Amino acid sequence: MFNTFGRFFTVTTWGESHGPAIGATVDGCPPGVPISEAAIQPWLDRRRPGQSKYTTQRREPDAVEILSGVFGGQTTGHTIQLMIRNRDQRSRDYSGIAEKFRPGHADITYWQKYGIRDHRGGGRSSARETAARVAAGGLARAVLGELIPGIQIRGALVQMGPHGIDRSRWDWATAEENPLRCPDAAAAERWADYLDGLRKSGNSCGAMIEVVARHVPAGLGAPVYARLDTDLATACMSINAVKGVEIGTGMAAASLTGVENADEIRLGHDGRPEFCSNHAGGILGGISTGQNIVVRFAVKPTSSILAPRKTITKSGELTEIVTKGRHDPCVGIRAVPVGEAMVACVILDHVLMHRGQVGENRGTIG
Amino acid sequence: MFNTFGRFFTVTTWGESHGPAIGATVDGCPPGVPISEAAIQPWLDRRRPGQSKYTTQRREPDAVEILSGVFGGQTTGHTIQLMIRNRDQRSRDYSGIAEKFRPGHADITYWQKYGIRDHRGGGRSSARETAARVAAGGLARAVLGELIPGIQIRGALVQMGPHGIDRSRWDWATAEENPLRCPDAAAAERWADYLDGLRKSGNSCGAMIEVVARHVPAGLGAPVYARLDTDLATACMSINAVKGVEIGTGMAAASLTGVENADEIRLGHDGRPEFCSNHAGGILGGISTGQNIVVRFAVKPTSSILAPRKTITKSGELTEIVTKGRHDPCVGIRAVPVGEAMVACVILDHVLMHRGQVGENRGTIG
Amino acid sequence: MFNTFGRFFTVTTWGESHGPAIGATVDGCPPGVPISEAAIQPWLDRRRPGQSKYTTQRREPDAVEILSGVFGGQTTGHTIQLMIRNRDQRSRDYSGIAEKFRPGHADITYWQKYGIRDHRGGGRSSARETAARVAAGGLARAVLGELIPGIQIRGALVQMGPHGIDRSRWDWATAEENPLRCPDAAAAERWADYLDGLRKSGNSCGAMIEVVARHVPAGLGAPVYARLDTDLATACMSINAVKGVEIGTGMAAASLTGVENADEIRLGHDGRPEFCSNHAGGILGGISTGQNIVVRFAVKPTSSILAPRKTITKSGELTEIVTKGRHDPCVGIRAVPVGEAMVACVILDHVLMHRGQVGENRGTIG
Amino acid sequence: MFNTFGRFFTVTTWGESHGPAIGATVDGCPPGVPISEAAIQPWLDRRRPGQSKYTTQRREPDAVEILSGVFGGQTTGHTIQLMIRNRDQRSRDYSGIAEKFRPGHADITYWQKYGIRDHRGGGRSSARETAARVAAGGLARAVLGELIPGIQIRGALVQMGPHGIDRSRWDWATAEENPLRCPDAAAAERWADYLDGLRKSGNSCGAMIEVVARHVPAGLGAPVYARLDTDLATACMSINAVKGVEIGTGMAAASLTGVENADEIRLGHDGRPEFCSNHAGGILGGISTGQNIVVRFAVKPTSSILAPRKTITKSGELTEIVTKGRHDPCVGIRAVPVGEAMVACVILDHVLMHRGQVGENRGTIG
Numbered sequence A, B, C, D: 001m002f003n004t005f006g007r008f009f010t011v012t013t014w015g016e017s018h019g020p021a022i023g024a025t026v027d028g029c030p031p032g033v034p035i036s037e038a039a040i041q042p043w044l045d046r047r048r049p050g051q052s053k054y055t056t057q058r059r060e061p062d063a064v065e066i067l068s069g070v071f072g073g074q075t076t077g078h079t080i081q082l083m084i085r086n087r088d089q090r091s092r093d094y095s096g097i098a099e100k101f102r103p104g105h106a107d108i109t110y111w112q113k114y115g116i117r118d119h120r121g122g123g124r125s126s127a128r129e130t131a132a133r134v135a136a137g138g139l140a141r142a143v144l145g146e147l148i149p150g151i152q153i154r155g156a157l158v159q160m161g162p163h164g165i166d167r168s169r170w171d172w173a174t175a176e177e178n179p180l181r182c183p184d185a186a187a188a189e190r191w192a193d194y195l196d197g198l199r200k201s202g203n204s205c206g207a208m209i210e211v212v213a214r215h216v217p218a219g220l221g222a223p224v225y226a227r228l229d230t231d232l233a234t235a236c237m238s239i240n241a242v243k244g245v246e247i248g249t250g251m252a253a254a255s256l257t258g259v260e261n262a263d264e265i266r267l268g269h270d271g272r273p274e275f276c277s278n279h280a281g282g283i284l285g286g287i288s289t290g291q292n293i294v295v296r297f298a299v300k301p302t303s304s305i306l307a308p309r310k311t312i313t314k315s316g317e318l319t320e321i322v323t324k325g326r327h328d329p330c331v332g333i334r335a336v337p338v339g340e341a342m343v344a345c346v347i348l349d350h351v352l353m354h355r356g357q358v359g360e361n362r363g364t365i366g
Helices: A037-047 A091-097 A107-114 A127-147 A172-177 A185-200 A228-237 A250-255 A332-357 B037-047 B091-097 B107-114 B127-147 B172-177 B185-200 B228-237 B250-255 B332-357 C037-047 C091-097 C107-114 C127-147 C172-177 C185-200 C228-237 C250-255 C332-357 D037-047 D091-097 D107-114 D127-147 D172-177 D185-200 D228-237 D250-255 D332-357
Strands: A010-015 A021-027 A064-068 A080-085 A152-160 A207-214 A242-247 A265-267 A273-275 A293-299 A309-312 A318-321 B010-015 B021-027 B064-068 B080-085 B152-160 B207-214 B242-247 B265-267 B273-275 B293-299 B309-312 B318-321 C010-015 C021-027 C064-068 C080-085 C152-160 C207-214 C242-247 C265-267 C273-275 C293-299 C309-312 C318-321 D010-015 D021-027 D064-068 D080-085 D152-160 D207-214 D242-247 D265-267 D273-275 D293-299 D309-312 D318-321
Touching: A010 A127, A010 D021, A010 D064, A010 D080, A021 A127, A021 D010, A021 D064, A021 D080, A037 A064, A037 A127, A037 A332, A064 D010, A064 D021, A080 A127, A080 D010, A080 D021, A127 A332, A152 A172, A152 A185, A152 A332, A152 B250, A207 A332, A207 B250, A228 A242, A228 A293, A228 A332, A228 B228, A228 B242, A242 A250, A242 B228, A242 B250, A250 B152, A250 B207, A250 B242, A250 B250, A250 B293, A265 B309, A293 A332, A293 B250, A309 B265, A332 C332, B010 B127, B010 C021, B010 C064, B010 C080, B021 B127, B021 C010, B021 C064, B021 C080, B037 B064, B037 B127, B037 B332, B064 C010, B064 C021, B080 B127, B080 C010, B080 C021, B127 B332, B152 B172, B152 B185, B152 B332, B207 B332, B228 B242, B228 B293, B228 B332, B242 B250, B293 B332, B332 D332, C010 C127, C021 C127, C037 C064, C037 C127, C037 C332, C080 C127, C127 C332, C152 C172, C152 C185, C152 C332, C152 D250, C207 C332, C207 D250, C228 C242, C228 C293, C228 C332, C228 D228, C228 D242, C242 C250, C242 D228, C242 D250, C250 D152, C250 D207, C250 D242, C250 D250, C250 D293, C265 D309, C293 C332, C293 D250, C309 D265, D010 D127, D021 D127, D037 D064, D037 D127, D037 D332, D080 D127, D127 D332, D152 D172, D152 D185, D152 D332, D207 D332, D228 D242, D228 D293, D228 D332, D242 D250, D293 D332
Parallel strands: none
Antiparallel strands: A010 A021, A021 A080, A064 A080, A152 A207, A207 A293, A242 A293, A242 B242, A265 A273, A309 A318, B010 B021, B021 B080, B064 B080, B152 B207, B207 B293, B242 B293, B265 B273, B309 B318, C010 C021, C021 C080, C064 C080, C152 C207, C207 C293, C242 C293, C242 D242, C265 C273, C309 C318, D010 D021, D021 D080, D064 D080, D152 D207, D207 D293, D242 D293, D265 D273, D309 D318
16 A cells, blocks of 8 residues: 555565664465576665765675575565665764754654654655665566566666767666666766766755666557556656656657658568657557667755755754764665656556456467 | 556547547545536636637537436546547548558557457547547546645646747646637737648648646655656656646756756745745655646657648558648647546645555645 | 466456446466357356256346457457346345344445445345356356367255265266256256255254366476365355365265375276376376366355344344344255356466477376 | 565564574554563564574574564564564584575475575575564554453464364363463374374474464455455465465365355344354455454475485586475474464454444444
């Protein structure tokens, strides 16, 4: 009801930023899929904090333990429990702000609703929860690898603060090499300077992430509610700090005419339908077209900043707040593997639902 | 699993564009709420086609019938069946395109998945399904009116094709008076000229809708998955033709710094917390702040256009397509009441979930 | 949440005994299954009231209308709306008891919870709701017929009041021929006399129903929660007036030793595993064995009886009550097709879930 | 979908008999409820193996760890992770039977479906899973204690093999004192002799458990599907080895007449409605009456027995099997706390759903 994501392949996350552990309880996974902690760990390593000066200096090994649902190196078809212990919970960092609400942060609403102020950190609203998503995503990727060989799900940062990229320079390898996950090497340098400046002034910035899924078969999704685009939007909007999500041309589709927006159809060399453009982002009427699936989401700037902001205390007094702690100047960077993980979970969920309801695609062309 | 929306207050829609009827099966509604067909009908009338030259000329009375769940003028707490008969299904209009796929339309994916080409219209992918949402939304508004007196949910068009509005001229009354649902009277005139031109050339355009909910209490939502913003995104992205959705500052949050984005907090005249700005769109950490909730979504241009586009047939031949039928040049106009309805359903859903889990907000300030 | 049954193939029923119509909203149905009203109607006719002196004299044609989800004689894969209009709602029959609570009836709890007394009949708690289940079951049977050719789901009455059957005389054809659905012709005669006596004295009696599903493949179900036996129990216990449900040997398993209860395994003529007995009722560890699935459930006596009983009024006064109306002296008779329908829905649900999660059974024997 | 129980207060269990740990992931729990490991442990201790010669000699401390969802000694309203480590997994005991299927056991269906033979024990089908239910039940009891002070949920064994009890001797204290959980001291002695005999001969027996919930308020449940009795049946039937479940008079209701079954209503000393009998088991029309809720379920005999039984091997050869291991001669004994836990979870689930949908009961009497 509250902490579960997915329809058939479901992921229930648990754990707080400063408790003993966090994790993901995964249900609906097919049996017989080879999996191990070693296969999931690299995805967690991609998200792990403390890897560059641009991310929080909290040191967490983020080692995943599989507690159930795997036997003899294969999934059993039963609940898979993925646990990650918290190691470096330096609670004292938060002591200065325990009675104040951080502007732009969940502090105040969390307090109003639950009557709880977890002075050790954000409690359940901490972005640390996303490590559990990445673990579940690693599992989803393994299952997808069995069911749809060749599928590829990758993400990159396409905007940092006001700075975008030149899409003609897009290079996936570049995105892996630089700590900012920027696919445009020239932009990456500018971004680094910008971020250094922000960091030194105790400020932070927002970012835009793009996740692309290649070789997703046509036919996944449904026309209403269980739409593939809806579920991708749900997945991305459920990530902390995300304020917007779009598919294909996205918000810019508002500006287009029908003539411009129509992705014309032709036949490819293999005799299969092919689209001359991809404004649709790989999804028409909620169902995948076989083109690349393209999802973008915007992450707001970290609200825990050193620059002083006006706020109030729990007892209702006006004050100023300065948040020390160890925070990412741009949480968008670490949101890349999180977005990838969510897209992987959504696609797997739809692969299983499709198999359950339809079996195999029923319509042929040509 | 496939056709249901909501967690506690659930809406399952049914029906095809050219079948005998469409409707919404609503579960989880509280008992004892005064309701009647007359109370729901005005919301359907707001969405009804054929009201101006800017919307499809299909003539549908869209009269809602309550078949169950209401007794003696009050909800009973049991399933409420809302049915709307289809009256004006002119199937012949589609005969010319039965073998061709409309670019930018669900035709091709629907066929590939289900092996069905409902030559009478879009079948389940038709935007006619949204009438059922509006009926459910009318019911949700009635329940909200009982539980949260004073709540107000309103929408308007804030962009049509490339043309925006001047927010300083925003006037809700204006949005109700002009057929384009534009809150800026000057912009409305420009839009009308633009749309006339498109319509005459057999083209169409996209649009952006903004829905604002006022007087929503603080405390609705949750930090993960059952977030209020996530559920609003799900709700809006599930509407046909929507390609992007955002909360508050939305995609533009990517461009901001933490200092800019932080909505500073002070005390209002009533001694309750007040925010100096609303970049958050009324939601922090997935939970409502008590500020206005602001959701925007982009609708792509209608894909059924008179301008010829390249495509293929079911048998795999290259061809061109021209879609006659009766289509909206800008479906965004009629998406306004649909967006309002979805927001109403989401807020009610969270009101009931909150009451179930928490009872009343537990934290006080001041 | 409240009115839906099933996990993947879901059935949401709606409607009250004395409203305009009742129905079932079905989701998750595979596309491409031939179906029509004519294919569903016979199952409704089996349950229809007024067919003999042993069932209520209310005259309802119970004609099902398919309002959505079927096109060109086939399921589309979208929501299927099955509607049955109420025709013979003689509300005046209830006027004498509007202020009194019937002992053994939902009147009192319904009133306490919802504050509603639907003086026209039982409202949502009426057994009329079960017609919608039978319609959904007819659809489920059609889908099962496509996916598991040869599957057979049949029910019979095995006890009426204190009178049982001689299992050695079991004959399915007999059960279809007599109005009491008794598979033992000799018992049927005794039962008829017994029931005549009860009816004349304004009394009623309970009954036990047995439903048997043949040719269900091994492998449906799961070890925990989504067990096939659990879902069958849920299905049967959700039928009005059911007070107990059992699988295979059932409650009598408490009396057995491990040696007695163990269904020994051998190889059949076809080289496949075969069981020497079926105490398990076709389900081991929540998963089907391939043997006959055997479910039994007990229905309590109709609580609307002519014999006077002590009760209270809404205003808290002691009184006596005599219920006139048109009621079944033994509701168990008409519960047979309802039980069959529920078993059909459960098995289909598990067939689709199994296909979604596992694809095909993974273990082979021999 | 597969491993979750509950509608609003949901429990997802995980873990295998011989893996590192098992546990329950609980969602939907209200915030602010005092809870600790110490408060849950006594319920686990009631179920723990190795406490008498009548239960398996496996030695498990069954110490519960709360990994999330509790802060400062109170629930936070977020996912609660309850983990129990496995300590005494003596896998070698199973080596002799790894290639054979135990008659009456899930071995064969588990293998057919998943292609997995967890030679270390029953894998996911092991009754060890029920420890996680008991932990969740302990949490549910703590929440119920806050929301419904005075509620009491207790269970006892009312039949062991063919031996019943004399209900006039029922004494709850006795049920707590003897290792067989028998509420009739005289019967307990006979049962002990019977069970000793079975144990020595390598045999086992079934049992019947009765759980009684006192001081449950009227109004919990719904007339269709989300019925309180349906959810109790689901809960009990989902426990390993359960073959039947009944409410109140249960299966025996089939034998009664309407006159006998009607629980007449009068006014109690406090002016509130009171029933002269409780055939209903505290539930009418799916909704609680305020009387004692009475649920019974039958557990089949342990299928892992020393007495040799005919069976086949994975490769399809006829053979005999003798199961050594450490098994309970009567699993029913340890099923008592499991049944209590499931009833606690169901009642809490309905308390929260009721609060969410209805708020407070709407109908008054007198």
